[in-house]
Amino acid sequence: MPTxxxxxxxxxxxxxxxxxxxxxILGLAHSDADVIEFxxxxxxxxxxxxxxxxxWVKWRGGRAHHYEAA
Numbered sequence: 001m002p003t004x005x006x007x008x009x010x011x012x013x014x015x016x017x018x019x020x021x022x023x024x025i026l027g028l029a030h031s032d033a034d035v036i037e038f039x040x041x042x043x044x045x046x047x048x049x050x051x052x053x054x055x056w057v058k059w060r061g062g063r064a065h066h067y068e069a070a
Contacts, residue, residue: 010061
C-alpha cells in the first residue's frame, strides 16, 4: 500500500506538529490553518479537503487536528 505523501508528525513537547511532504519539511503547524497554508505554498491550492483523506495525509501519533503539547 502506498504511503500518504503528506505526514503530520506527533505533537512536540512544546506544542505544534512537524509537517512533511515527500520527505521535505514544510514547517511546524500549530493549527489546521497552518497545515493548509504549508500545503498551499507547496502547490496544493485545495488542501483543506485533503486533511481527512488518508490517501493524502497521514496523522502520526496523537489525534488528528490536535496540536497541543504531548
